[in-house]
Amino acid sequence: VIGPLVLATLLAQAAPLDPCAPVPPTEPDRPGAVAYRMVGDDERAAGREESAIAAYRAALARDPALQPARDALAALCTERRRDAAFEQGLAAVRAGDCRAALPPLDEARAAGDRPASLLAGMCRYRLGDDEGAEAALREAEAAPATAASARLYLGLLALRRERPGEAAALLEAAAADPALKPLARELARTARQEGRVVLSALLEGGWDSNPSLTPGTSYTPSGASSAVGDLTAVATVAPWRDRGPYATAAASAHVVAADSSLDLRGIGLEAGLPIGPPRRRLLVEYGYDDRRLGGARYLTAHRLLLDGRAALSDGWSAGGSYLVRREEYQQADSAGDSGLRHAAELDVSRLLGPGLLLTAGWHGVLDAAHDPSRAYVDHGPLLTAAAPIGSQVLLTVQAAWSWRVYQATDPNFDVTRADTYLDLATRLEVALGARWTAYATGAARRARSNIPDYTSSRLVALAGLSYTLGIP
Amino acid sequence: MTATAATALYLLWLAAAPTAGDGHVLEGARLFRENRFSEALVEFRVAEQLGATDAGTYAAATLVKLDRPEEALELFEREAHTTPGADALLDYYRSLACYGARLYLSADALLAALGERTGPRIGEQARQIRKDIAAAVPTEPPPDSVDWYLARARVHQANHRPDLARAFVREARLLGARRTDQHGVAEADALLEKLPARVSSTP
Numbered sequence: 001v002i003g004p005l006v007l008a009t010l011l012a013q014a015a016p017l018d019p020c021a022p023v024p025p026t027e028p029d030r031p032g033a034v035a036y037r038m039v040g041d042d043e044r045a046a047g048r049e050e051s052a053i054a055a056y057r058a059a060l061a062r063d064p065a066l067q068p069a070r071d072a073l074a075a076l077c078t079e080r081r082r083d084a085a086f087e088q089g090l091a092a093v094r095a096g097d098c099r100a101a102l103p104p105l106d107e108a109r110a111a112g113d114r115p116a117s118l119l120a121g122m123c124r125y126r127l128g129d130d131e132g133a134e135a136a137l138r139e140a141e142a143a144p145a146t147a148a149s150a151r152l153y154l155g156l157l158a159l160r161r162e163r164p165g166e167a168a169a170l171l172e173a174a175a176a177d178p179a180l181k182p183l184a185r186e187l188a189r190t191a192r193q194e195g196r197v198v199l200s201a202l203l204e205g206g207w208d209s210n211p212s213l214t215p216g217t218s219y220t221p222s223g224a225s226s227a228v229g230d231l232t233a234v235a236t237v238a239p240w241r242d243r244g245p246y247a248t249a250a251a252s253a254h255v256v257a258a259d260s261s262l263d264l265r266g267i268g269l270e271a272g273l274p275i276g277p278p279r280r281r282l283l284v285e286y287g288y289d290d291r292r293l294g295g296a297r298y299l300t301a302h303r304l305l306l307d308g309r310a311a312l313s314d315g316w317s318a319g320g321s322y323l324v325r326r327e328e329y330q331q332a333d334s335a336g337d338s339g340l341r342h343a344a345e346l347d348v349s350r351l352l353g354p355g356l357l358l359t360a361g362w363h364g365v366l367d368a369a370h371d372p373s374r375a376y377v378d379h380g381p382l383l384t385a386a387a388p389i390g391s392q393v394l395l396t397v398q399a400a401w402s403w404r405v406y407q408a409t410d411p412n413f414d415v416t417r418a419d420t421y422l423d424l425a426t427r428l429e430v431a432l433g434a435r436w437t438a439y440a441t442g443a444a445r446r447a448r449s450n451i452p453d454y455t456s457s458r459l460v461a462l463a464g465l466s467y468t469l470g471i472p
Numbered sequence: 473m474t475a476t477a478a479t480a481l482y483l484l485w486l487a488a489a490p491t492a493g494d495g496h497v498l499e500g501a502r503l504f505r506e507n508r509f510s511e512a513l514v515e516f517r518v519a520e521q522l523g524a525t526d527a528g529t530y531a532a533a534t535l536v537k538l539d540r541p542e543e544a545l546e547l548f549e550r551e552a553h554t555t556p557g558a559d560a561l562l563d564y565y566r567s568l569a570c571y572g573a574r575l576y577l578s579a580d581a582l583l584a585a586l587g588e589r590t591g592p593r594i595g596e597q598a599r600q601i602r603k604d605i606a607a608a609v610p611t612e613p614p615p616d617s618v619d620w621y622l623a624r625a626r627v628h629q630a631n632h633r634p635d636l637a638r639a640f641v642r643e644a645r646l647l648g649a650r651r652t653d654q655h656g657v658a659e660a661d662a663l664l665e666k667l668p669a670r671v672s673s674t675p
Contacts, residue, residue: 017510017511032518035518035521035522036514036518038521039514039517039518039521040514042517043513043514043517048510048538048540050510050538051510051511051513051514051538053510054508054510054511054513054514055514055517055518058511058514058515058518
């Protein structure tokens with residue numbers, strides 16, 4: 001440890017030489033001046049700026065008319081001023097003060113410093129000066145060392161200007177830099193999937209261990225399992241993108257191979273309005289659902305959703321939602337389930353490290369079914385962790401617990417039903433390209449009830465593929 | 473220490489025969505004493521061009537001050553008349569150049585040879601650096617270390633810096649010789665044989 005300390009002490013330097021300061025003349029000595037100039041050229045060629053400055057200054061002191069030394073010193077003066085301006089701008093950027101950074105960065109830009117162009121473009125982007133940002137970033141794009149970062153910010157700029165096609169091309173170009181690849185690819189993918197019109201389709205297939213909820217504690221009751229499949233298509237129209245009202249139409253089909261009476265088909269229509277900036281946003285949404293079970297009309301429902309989320313400091317955010325749904329069950333044996341259903345959830349999230357998002361919350365349901373024995377209160381905690389694995393895979397794991405108490409005695413069993421539910425779910429998403437995503441999901445539920453007929457267990461494993469197309 | 477070192481460099485210069493560049497050496501020594509090392513280097517370089525005796529060695533000592541150890545080492549190697557042992561102060565600077573270029577065993581050998589020929593302050597610093605080197609370099613260095621120095625030597629050779637290549641080969645040989653299997657020693661000897669002989673910059 002001492003060795004480097006000794007070296008550091010030995011290497012203590014005097015103040016740097018100023019290539020811009022006037023050179024006081026000494027006794028004229030033209031041959032000597034040429035010798036100094038040659039040393040200066042050697043040192044400058046080796047990248048030794050300080051000794052080159054000393055040599056050129058010594059040359060000019062002996063022969064003020066020595067033009068090559070004068071030119072070289074002038075160039076070093078310009079470089080030194082440019083570098084000083086860049087350092088001043090960089091320090092301001094690091095201190096989070098983009099406004100203070102811009103004057104020195106622009107001075108360095110004017111002297112041809114392309115890293116300064118990149119920082120100036122980044123600062124102007126942050127300050128909302130889109131035109132100024134583009135001009136600076138185009139300068140930075142022209143230099144190989146700063147091209148990739150410049151394209152990343154030009155892509156972000158294009159996204160803000162609602163030019164997703166241009167943004168995607170720029171971001172894909174930025175992804176050529178391995179350091180920027182994960183972020184740039186993800187943003188490019190988002191750009192390809194955004195637009196005023198978004199169309200998506202999801203096809204899933206897999207296995208359900210107990211689609212009919214056969215009573216018992218086994219996760220795989222004998223003879224109960226079935227292959228299952230899902231097809232979902234969604235179209236969203238958002239003329240103002242994420243800043244104004246939107247409408248969505250969705251159609252879905254769930255097929256249970258072993259029992260077609262459990263096949264579920266549905267359509268859903270939604271219209272919503274986001275209010276506020278993305279960091280503090282409230283969403284108001286109306287929706288209508290129509291579902292058919294086994295080919296017969298099963299449920300119609302009108303719903304209203306209020307959903308809000310606010311970003312807090314240090315990666316924390318808080319969210320809350322409230323959904324009220326007026327449910328009308330269409331079949332005689334389930335008509336008692338009709339009524340108003342209220343659901344609410346509160347949660348806090350924290351972004352940890354490189355992309356790990358942890359969420360903890362509490363959910364609650366008040367189901368005011370017409371038949372009091374079908375009405376219940378349900379609530380409990382939920383925990384979610386989502387983390388990227390590499391640049392193309394996202395893993396999400398969720399656990400939830402619920403206590404459910406029904407409001408009146410069940411006439412069939414002469415007891416008031418009380419249940420608990422444990423749900424575990426995991427989901428793996430793999431980005432396959434700009435518009436395709438592969439999914440694998442696994443879910444387990446254990447329902448326990450004081451009425452044995454309602455105790456059941458179930459496992460569902462699905463794999464799927466989705467396609468999303470954004471039309472600008 | 474800086475003033476002492478500069479004075480010593482100056483006295484060394486006085487002892488040498490005067491040449492056309494001696495005025496620049498004198499000016500370089502003055503600037504060196506004032507810690508103006510970039511300017512001192514320029515004076516020593518100009519003195520070299522004008523044929524001043526030992527200007528290259530003083531330039532090498534100044535390069536050590538400027539944290540340019542490989543260039544310093546190259547210059548020390550090139551100045552054939554300043555073989556180790558001739559002057560304790562220059563040997564000390566040479567050892568620092570070796571240390572800065574990671575030639576730890578070469579640095580240690582130079583520092584060990586210094587003995588009490590320098591003042592007590594430099595002597596104490598030399599002892600501290602040797603302790604560091606003893607702690608950092610294993611008794612039996614791994615073969616990768618030997619190979620790294622040999623590889624660096626080949627790079628310097630390919631870049632037409634034979635003096636620097638020679639210094640790295642010698643370090644590789646010292647490291648290899650510490651191993652029971654003498655890993656890399658034969659290769660180092662072969663490389664040393666192929667490297668051109670030292671060429672002195674002095675007339």
